[in-house]
Amino acid sequence: MSGILFLIPIALFMGLLGLGAFIWSVRSGQFDDPAGSANRILIDEDEPL
């Protein structure tokens, strides 16, 4: 029982952290172009040697 007392707040805190990250990512426009983001990782940005 005493375990719950700190485990639940920790779980909620971590959940809120995730929620905060999600809200930030939406606000910074990371969900505006899902197709582009999926493809962008395939572009090799390094200059050829």
Added chain:
Amino acid sequence: MSNSDVLAYTRDWSLGDEHKEDSPFEGLSAFVQKSGKSQHLELHVSGAKCAGCLGKIEKAVGALEGVSEARLNLSTGKFNITWQGPLPASSIAETVSGLGYGVSAAAETDADELQRKEERELLLAMGVAAFAAANIMLLSVSVWAGAGEMGANTKQILHAISGVIALPAIVYSGRPFFRSAWSVLKRGRANMDVPISLAITLAFTVSVVETIRGGEHAYFDAAAMLIFFLLIGRFLEARVRRRACSAANDLAGMSSRAVTRIDCDGNALKVNPGVVAPGDILLLAQGERAVVDMALADELCELDESLVTGESAPHVLTKGMRIYAGAVNLSGPVQAKALSRASDSLLADIGRMLDAGEQRRSAYRKIADKAVALYVPFVHSAAALTFIGWMLAGAGFRQSILIAVSTLIITCPCALALAAPVAHVVAAGKLFQKGIFLKSGDALERFASVDRIVLDKTGTLSLGVPQLSDATDQKIIADAALLARASRHPLSRAITDAAGAGPVAPSVKEIPGCGLEANIEGTLWRLGSGQWIGTDLGETHTRNLYLQRGDEEPIPLEFTDRLIPGTDDAIRDLEKAGYETEILSGDAEGRVAEVAHDLGISRYTSAASPRDKAAHLEALREQGHKVLMVGDGLNDAGALSLAHASVTPGTAIDISQSASDAVYTGGISSLPLLLKLSRRTRNVMLQNFTFAALYNLVAIPIAVTGHATPLVAALAMSFSSVAVSLNAIRLAAFAEGK
């Protein structure tokens, strides 16, 4: 007009000048936004589909001088460029177009902005609901798992924590539903959001009371999960709508729409059409399309009004006559006085027809709406009867209301809310890949019920661009081309296309409405209409030209209007699929009959005015036909909006695009796919609704008899939502396979 008028307006085309063509992207500079030193432009790029395209475009434009940012949004096709320095906007567009992609100015409207905000708000609400649902579920699972062993106090604490998480989440994420429910309730009606809001509010209130009293069951998890699932549907719907609208808008926002205004000092200035006011003097360059109605200020000009009237033969206008928006100038540059603003020019009268069609269309009831209309009273009365029944059976107020609320929750339309949007998203996404842009998801339902297809001719079936018939002698073509190369008239261009590159005669004179003439080796050569040349071979076919070399007998040159490649296959596919086809054109009888014959279409109407077209559609509707109208011109706009469903090619003018349900860019051959996928989508949606009904058939007895514990509600809700979504996703595989 008298002959002296004509001669007074002859225009000299000296060598070297006539081949200097404007860049097609010249007008883009009117769309550039400046802030401080940096300039910003938003373009719409079509054809970019993969990482390769994305990298190629961004790298090429990023390498241009002064470009600080070049970012392409692959989902919407919007390409944002920021740069400093003297780089002209047109060279950015040329770079993209040089890579083989379509490019035009993106017209960002207030509606776009509003939709983007709505989508973002729904996404945030969904995230909050997901957080709440997941965390409450965590606590609920321990309550369920500990059933029988867990102490009453522990359970109460867990319920209380759930309630604390649920309250802000419901208040924040539930707003879209509460708002919509409230707005219809105020008008004394009900939509799907009414039972949803009621279920959420009641579930929360009852659970709070139960928690305080230390009761057995709390429905916080169900309330949060309900909102989460429903928001998924809402979000998907918003996304489809936004993507479709922005694509269609941008297709309409062609770069050529920037207009040249002559200010009082006589300076020509490219401006955004939005700022043109009545009375402004505008310069209509050769080949340019009028974007506002105007009165011709010069003596004479020749126009291609095929988008306005559907007739493909050019029209000659004299001073003071009205140039309708949508007409293309075929003669040399002319000045004209604007008669209206761009926003209201295109048609007070066609606007009326559009409104009528719009009303007709909004009267169409979506399958989902029909389902809801049956569903809402059913669920409410089921819940009310449950409550009354348990009260009469002597269960007491608290138990009766608890069971009634659980009935409301378990029957809540998660599956119903997801059934249509998921199918729409998948189908619209597939069509988007094939170059078909849907205006709204429910258009798919109307496409699915079509039984007759009415097609416009010019611009839809045929290219609307004349081509020299194959039988013409090569020597004659080469001779005619000597004159034709100096002109941009469509018939001249057809000759030039057939002849290929070559010399042009010196000082060719173009006489609008008549033809071309030049002095070649001491004799007068003329290329023009039979009437002007003075030969009347009995046939007054406007598509014929005559070439007269000196005193020789005039030689006729015949032109035909070619079909768009792939049209015959598309029509055959449609006939095979059981659709009746029909041509409805404003063009002359002979040309329509020819096309109809070539395509094997037996029903056709020619020389139809816009009013005739609308009346024809009206008549078909009264006969009980569900008509799909395909057309591109201004003369089709009324008919497009009156039809049961309508499609328009990407080359059409904006008024037609906005009057229709979908815009295709890949040619008419995409029509069979569109119709097939629509039918398939409707089937999937019907399956989903049937499933949702069956689900309720099973769930309601469980709930009414008081067996719908929070655990059962959670399982049932998730199962039905996932099943419906998976069924809809099958559509993607269908479109891929065929």
